[in-house]
Amino acid sequence: MLSVSNVSVEYGSVRVVRDLSFTLQSDEILMLVGPTGCGKTTLLHAIAGLVAISEGSIGGEGWTSCAKALVPPEQRNVGMVFQDFALFPHLSVIDNVAFRLKDRAPADHWISLLGLETLRDARPARLSGGQKQRVALARALAHEPSLLLLDEPLSNLDAALKDNLRFEIRDALKEAGLPAIWVTHDQSEALSVGDRLGVMNAGQLEQLDTPEHCFTRPANRFVAGFLGEANLIPGDSTGTGIKTELGLITTDHSPALGSVEVLLRPEDLQVHVSDGEVQARVASLSFEGSTVLYRLCLPSGLEIKARTSTDRRFSPGDSVRLSKRPLLNPAVFAANKMPV
Numbered sequence: 001m002l003s004v005s006n007v008s009v010e011y012g013s014v015r016v017v018r019d020l021s022f023t024l025q026s027d028e029i030l031m032l033v034g035p036t037g038c039g040k041t042t043l044l045h046a047i048a049g050l051v052a053i054s055e056g057s058i059g060g061e062g063w064t065s066c067a068k069a070l071v072p073p074e075q076r077n078v079g080m081v082f083q084d085f086a087l088f089p090h091l092s093v094i095d096n097v098a099f100r101l102k103d104r105a106p107a108d109h110w111i112s113l114l115g116l117e118t119l120r121d122a123r124p125a126r127l128s129g130g131q132k133q134r135v136a137l138a139r140a141l142a143h144e145p146s147l148l149l150l151d152e153p154l155s156n157l158d159a160a161l162k163d164n165l166r167f168e169i170r171d172a173l174k175e176a177g178l179p180a181i182w183v184t185h186d187q188s189e190a191l192s193v194g195d196r197l198g199v200m201n202a203g204q205l206e207q208l209d210t211p212e213h214c215f216t217r218p219a220n221r222f223v224a225g226f227l228g229e230a231n232l233i234p235g236d237s238t239g240t241g242i243k244t245e246l247g248l249i250t251t252d253h254s255p256a257l258g259s260v261e262v263l264l265r266p267e268d269l270q271v272h273v274s275d276g277e278v279q280a281r282v283a284s285l286s287f288e289g290s291t292v293l294y295r296l297c298l299p300s301g302l303e304i305k306a307r308t309s310t311d312r313r314f315s316p317g318d319s320v321r322l323s324k325r326p327l328l329n330p331a332v333f334a335a336n337k338m339p340v
Ligand SMILES: Nc1ncnc2c1ncn2[C@@H]1O[C@H](COP(=O)(O)OP(=O)(O)OP(=O)(O)O)[C@@H](O)[C@H]1O
Pocket: 011, 016, 034, 035, 036, 037, 038, 039, 040, 041, 042, 043
């Protein structure tokens, strides 16, 4: 359990974290994303006690720290896992994991659970990146923290390894019953691993919600654009639906009447040879493996993106037809830039 209340952090005269509040439940994994420099690492360091807060308070199991009475890091029982693993090169795997432990049983437990048994006596130089990160995680967990902070733990690993390791780490956190905050720059990691997702911008949380809600019901345009590609289609809300260049769009929201923008993801659109509702011209395309992302020009000049399977390929300059996927229930923003 962690409680962050109205926390601000300043470096000199620059306020990097601004009046930020949230709580974390006892075994909850919170993924934290945001543009570079928005204050994610600073927030983790403030929670760990590595930087001082200038306002507000942070409370963990058995401690509360505020600007006037800072609790030192060693009294917080907060573990950290970094992107560069931070292992001792001269120590074996078991000695890294059991470093400063009186009882080495938890080290044995996590070495076994994270599949490091055969590498117990190896030095870090012999390990792959994924193995090093497992050792770093085992070390953090073996010290039985009451909260774990992970700062881009997988960013130094290749894509194939990341895919498996992210779920191994999640399973280990759940097995330990530990709350965790996990900073990432990886979209799919952010959306797939955690119980909740926090989207930060300029030192503040723009949205804190389930990953699904952040993606399908973004609180504002920033969140919509930050989590994946977003087409914001201008429209006129009449009460019964929204008239757009892509046809009438209905949604469960009760959008403000008048000018609005409808959020359609590239996946919400289908590209056809002849039977779609709207004509468009292919401006460019990028092959993504199992999908193709098309940049399309509508008759009004509006550019939108559509992502389709690779079954049928179109080329730049081709005239195509577009349709919306059925069962759309998109987010809508009032044209005055406030979320509806
Ligand atoms: N020790 C420091 N002294 C002064 N400014 C700092 C210090 N550490 C970070 N900053 C500044 O604070 C801001 C937030 O940095 P922080 O590292 O928290 O961002 P971040 O969201 O983690 O970025 P990234 O995604 O690139 O890791 C940045 O403008 C950074 O330059």
